[in-house]
Amino acid sequence: MGTRLLHRTIRKNYFLRHPLPKPTQKQCMLHRTFPKPISNLSCEALVYRRHGAFSDVLHLEEVPLFYNGREDIYIRMLAAPVNPADINMLHGNYGITPCFPAIGGNEGVGEVIKVGCNVNSVKPGDWVIPTDSGFGTWTTHAVCQAHQVTSIPNNISLISAATVSVNPCTAYRMLMDFVTLNPGDTVIQNGANSTVGQAVIQICSSMGINTINVIRDRPNVNALIEKLRSLGATYVITEETLQKQEMADIFKVVERPKLALNCVGGRSAGDLFTHLMDGSTMVTYGGMSRKPTPVPAKAVIFRNIKLYGFWMTQWKKDNLHDVAKIKGMLSDLIEMVRKGHLLEPACTQIPFKEYETAFHDSLNPCGSKNILIME
């Protein structure tokens, strides 16, 4: 890679790390005021220059980093997961598009190595996670500015720290931001075995909220039911059960749900409406079945059910400068982790240089999560 191309890589990644005016914006704003480098470093990063399958477009490259010693923070990345959204972003099938060339990965944890003289929000040795999406976490090192990372305590496991900022945060916000949930209330969700789904079960359990967890039928269904129950699920049922008399029995014991979380769409989502409380809310955060959710007119008109979407990436953009809100959320979640109420996800740790093996099955949300370990 020639120097000219390397400079271009860096400049574009610099912009990638700044919020774009619109999430679907396809063109870069070329800031001409890129700071003059005063210290040259480099990293190894997984770079892509066009959309496509990871095996075609993603390559490990040496990339220069410029640390100015004033506003910059120099970070050693420790661990970064491969999330389904990262893969969708590689494919160009996601709500935000990076400017090319781009470093992949949106989530992870790093350790601060050194900070510029004007930085007082973090110090060397701190653990930090990206504040916004599009950070480019699949790298050994990074240079960024103070608002681009948030420090977290380093007394939780590396895996918990590397995976707290997307899925548990998604679960947390969906439970906090749409309806007021009190102990004894009920939440229903499909795709309950997804990483978000498992976080929903654990957060609800710690708050005394009942969960009805819908999963697809499968050969080992009883083992999965046991696993989700052990996380604190009140009920675990298959999609077929939604149409059966057993539902009436459930509602003799717990209230009807005032919140439905939908990451599947199609019939799996449509079948939830029958069971919701009048005036309840459905929040859609995924569409695993790739089918639209069929919404009956009567459910919204006569039963006043409301439908919203939730996208953590957008929430981060909207709340980028609300440090107290971000810190509050992370503090709550990390406290749950510390108390053992929010377990680290089942995952396979893969050395960074063996990254190719990390991308298999990454689009299967029920599969084991793969985490790149940089050290």
Add this chain to the structure above:
Amino acid sequence: MGTRLLHRTIRKNYFLRHPLPKPTQKQCMLHRTFPKPISNLSCEALVYRRHGAFSDVLHLEEVPLFYNGREDIYIRMLAAPVNPADINMLHGNYGITPCFPAIGGNEGVGEVIKVGCNVNSVKPGDWVIPTDSGFGTWTTHAVCQAHQVTSIPNNISLISAATVSVNPCTAYRMLMDFVTLNPGDTVIQNGANSTVGQAVIQICSSMGINTINVIRDRPNVNALIEKLRSLGATYVITEETLQKQEMADIFKVVERPKLALNCVGGRSAGDLFTHLMDGSTMVTYGGMSRKPTPVPAKAVIFRNIKLYGFWMTQWKKDNLHDVAKIKGMLSDLIEMVRKGHLLEPACTQIPFKEYETAFHDSLNPCGSKNILIME
């Protein structure tokens, strides 16, 4: 009809005119404190004792009325439309169910004949319309209490007065309560030739709001397009056009819609999502296609489109005692009527005793509205 049965009719209709605790409540609360009658009157009313087709269940009967001379208002009904919702209610296919025997009809206008000594909200000669649904307007006369009717000016046409409280109010609330619309903004709606749709066109036109009006293709489509344009429609298109390049041309001229109004469901509603502004709102108030609205995950997640239902009956229940809000809405609408910005709906006036002819085609929202004239 024996006296015992007549008394039962009245008692039940008395409760019908009081708000039920829940719109779907199937059982009556039997208030034993029904006031002792001190003046006996009677009316002729269209009574039904069970759900079914109008020809099977609806009969013109003489029904006694009890006027106590204190809190009661004695009304002569002047005109009452036959709305699709009334027919759905006859069929038992609506969000509220009357207690039987019941008098049909939810909308209409009456003239106050006399008022009890404790009534000061209306006076003899005033025109009044029902405040809530379930009044039972298909009758020559009625006795009710002050909060059950709202007075309106009698310097608009009888037809406008008899039809202002359901469809124009539905259009008005959907335009006011979900997004803030400013001149130059755009609203898109399907079923644009429905009575609500025509009110939406006229209210938007008077506010400087663009409307994109979707109708089904039909043999006389150009005549209908002309008719809706003459009401103030900015664009009138067929459902097929939603998938064509012409839409891009429209959005070179007007903004993308921040509000979609849906009374059809099915593909007609699903095809609207492509054209909505990010962050916009779809309000569903009908399901004429009897098919659910297919909601794409990407529309709600990445484009933050929100979905609500609207039901005028529920709004009335929720705002029954907010006299200022109800009066304000009616005052705005009647001012539009007076200025010629909101025309009376095309309708066929049918003498009350010939009621049977009024029920044909009443479920066809694109057909002419039938209005019973009591005098």
